[in-house]
Amino acid sequence: MTPEELNAARGRIVPDVVAGGLRVLFCGINPSLTTAVTGHHFAHPGNRFWPVLHRSGFTPRQLRPAEQAELLGLGLGITNVVARATARADELDAEEFRRGGADLTAKVERLAPRWLAVVGITAYRTAFGEPRARIGPQDRTVGGARVWALPNPSGLNAHWTVATMAEEYGRLRNAVRDDTGPARPSAGTHRSG
Template identity: 75%
Template structure:
């Protein structure tokens, strides 16, 4: 993996990272917003220590552990990635409540256009902020967007110590089973 200086990472602030998406996916995973490593590389969940890629594999969504640079391969499995907020920051707490709400509104439009089977938001706090649902918990939600069902997953950031890779993989696998049904 390329090593970036602090200056190079800071230069990636506010940069946009294109979605990995197509119409009719089984699952569209939705991160909070790109981190600076993701923005610098152009690859989703690129920060070392982020457990998204290992958990995706452990849960059975992918037959092997993919690297962030292989993100386009997700499309061949009927999977994709987007974000609630497009703007790259060092930490999610740099985002405003308005950015979350507007991100939720734009995400609804994107989902209505792409019509995935499931929207999987990684991070219950981000989901609550984007959709104004203070009582949401990890798991399937009552909310739908058109015909798309919604599932909230634990945030795979290494900072989320409440969830291990194994417990996250179990929750991701529950979604996989629902998406395959």
């Protein structure tokens, strides 16, 4: 990719990889410029999403970004809190995250996944007004889906290795596998987003 191609991708919207009734809808912060150029989520070579997804047991082999549609057959999908592509997540402001959280809630209500997995704790905190949220399962639902905050797989997130991220993503996979409760929590039992 040339610098010109990347610059031209600023603000581009990348289509979600979604279907109704998914087991897990993974939600990134927003598309990178590499993702916007290729049209494939988590496409930047430094992003560790695909290796982590495999090592955690969600996929039978490590998929390439261009194979993202194969996730649907596994009951998995991808969306973003903010739809527009930027070079860095810090180009987004708090209001954009809050609007993205409202849009995401409506999308989750429509698609009805069992779990929403937000990959990026800061994005989750800002989008849903949860400043003290920690990595792991959340006490709230968003659009009727249970919520798990996961570490951001960006190569810039040096606090987490592929192994430690795979362990956390694996905790979610185990929760999804063991989930025998109602697909949609009963109204009134959880705060909604």
